[in-house]
Amino acid sequence: LTYLFISHNLSVVEHISDRVVIMYLGRVVESAPTEELFASPNHPYTQALLAEAPKLVATRRDYTPIKGEIPSPLNPPPGCHFHPRCPRAFARCKAEAPALKEIAPGRLSACHLNDAA
Numbered sequence: 435l436t437y438l439f440i441s442h443n444l445s446v447v448e449h450i451s452d453r454v455v456i457m458y459l460g461r462v463v464e465s466a467p468t469e470e471l472f473a474s475p476n477h478p479y480t481q482a483l484l485a486e487a488p489k490l491v492a493t494r495r496d497y498t499p500i501k502g503e504i505p506s507p508l509n510p511p512p513g514c515h516f517h518p519r520c521p522r523a524f525a526r527c528k529a530e531a532p533a534l535k536e537i538a539p540g541r542l543s544a545c546h547l548n549d550a551a
């Protein structure tokens with residue numbers, strides 16, 4: 435039996451899933467076993483999502499939401515769709531869409547930063 439569970443509630447996703455796929459503007463940007471993705475997210479969008487996910491901690495936290503507006507999926511930015519909001523974007527990101535590539539066994543990510551490693 436397999437469930438495909440779609441949600442923005444990352445706590446529930448972490449709790450019930452074996453594998454997580456992160457999408458941005460209709461493209462898969464990262465896919466990994468749940469434990470690995472939450473322990474060490476690779477894609478800058480995944481990193482930003484997890485950094486801002488609510489947590490059950492008693493200490494005060496300052497939230498720093500992802501900058502900028504979500505572009506229209508009908509007219510997405512060229513290159514990497516996330517580049518106008520990505521804190522790590524560089525020139526190549528504006529011109530070339532990153533391919534979804536295996537970065538480790540069972541882990542996929544679509545980011546040009548992985549090519550430099």
Ligand code: SF4
Nearest residue numbers: 514517520527545546
């Ligand atoms: S390809 Fe560039 S803009 Fe896209 S997530 Fe990676 S660093 Fe950011």
